[in-house]
Amino acid sequence: MSGGSAFHLPPPSDLSRELQQAGLDVGEVVDHVVRGLQEDLPHGTVDATSQATIAADARATGVFAAREAGVVAGLGVAALVFALVGGDAVEVTDRVPDGTRVAAGDVVLRVSGPTRSLLTAERTALNFASHLSGVATATAAWVDALEGTRARVLDTRKTLPGFRALQKYAVRCGGGVNHRFGLSDKAMVKDNHVIAAGGVVPAFEAVRAAYPDLPVEVEVTDLDQLRALLEAGCTEILLDNMSPATMTEAVAITAGRASLEASGGLTLERAREVALTGVDFISVGALTHSVKVFDLGLDLDETGA
Template sequence: MFHFLVDELFKIAILEDVGIGDITSEIIIPQKSIAIAEIICKENMILAGIPFLKRFFSILSKYMESSNFFLKENYNDGDFIEKGSVIASLKGNARFLLAGERTALNLLQRLSGIATFTREFVKKVEDLPVKILDTRKTTPGLRFMEKYAVKIGGGSNHRFALYDAILIKDNHIKIAGSVEDAVIKAKKNNIYHKIEVEVKNIEELEKAIRAGADIVMLDNMDVETMKKAVEIAKDKVLIEASGGVNLDNIREIALTGVDFISIGALTHSAKAVDISMKIREVL
């Protein structure tokens, strides 16, 4: 399913950026001109997105009816790349290369930015037994690729969507009536999934444990309260910390003994890295 979604997304991106054609290239570049280009990183980064880059150009080649395109990557996803390095070399119709340039770079910049940002968090706690998780705070339509980039950066994926895991949040609890009622209803009507519930204080944590939750998310708790929560939850439920996590406080949070730390910023606040494409030779 995800491969189909990616292909459809790329088709939409091509219609958005190329549309009926690149009018600048059509009036300047000879129709049969062949060129060699390089994709260059302009800052240190963790690379992510090469498989999607290849797929994008494959879709574009069908759209523009352009054949004889070649792409040679010099690095693999997950590699640390230093500023100035050539990520990949491309050869093909010059109009084709220029038509694909912006979307291809946007893709690599976004995904590599997420992977690079994720790696910063992971390195802060790499010696501790805690998993760094992403969230559903992703760009609509790009979730599959953005969560892929988190994994490339060394993080792990939380639930992908509403349909693949039970996570009882504050609004569910409000409608259900209480933490206990929400968890009990979930257990009664579910036989496949572990039950995770969000709590805001120690009292709600204790209620979630008594009701039979499998995982408890500590929502925006201070570090001292987290420590107490971990002591109470030991050997009873797994604990996830969430809310307000940043590079300055993640290690202190991890040292409380939580099992997971989820960070929406991995995808919603990652800065795109700087990558460019340069035509090196015209054949």
């Protein structure tokens, strides 16, 4: 944005196709980006510092570079930020694909255009890319820890409000698997539902009767509950806060009749120990609810008019 206050909409067609292919809703992502920009530019304001210090015809090029090793995600969203601020006057090149493993110092994106536009877009672009790359990097660490086992890492619904689709996309970029997106695409019977229904089997059967075509997973806290659910025909079971020894026994009892998910108090240090019990999935809320941002930086080189 080189002095005006309107964002350039709609987004470029190539970015729209890319977001759609990534399983994201283009309109929702644009709304996220616009809200992010409006935090810096409320009510049609401008970047006062850039307006005062940078000539209107000044141009610059710059690079997004990784300042640590990890997995990048959200670079397409960052490109969208620059497109909405600068329109055709801003060009993004040399962008590495989301999901790429990078080393410290690697250039992940290059941007050229009016200097005012680049600096106006910089923080919002970095906020998206740094956060989503943090999610992808955290997920990849779990994927690496589980390598050679049958277990796969799952995300949860413990996401930032309004950012679930983007955070779950970043989990996929890191090699993880998405759990249910919301409360209606899969039933998840947990302890409070069990109490309300009078037991794990009554709760399972109530969901199956009400929504016969809906996948249903039930949380258990002991092996008796597991046996009862297997007898009732439940094929997705969550093992809540069980020790590795108990999980190993649960895998033996189940004998392939249901998929088993380990959850509760899991850490990266314990990941492989849990995976070696034979469970199918390990769910990790920390992938999204307490992730450390990935250190990305943008350095501009003024090139003149």
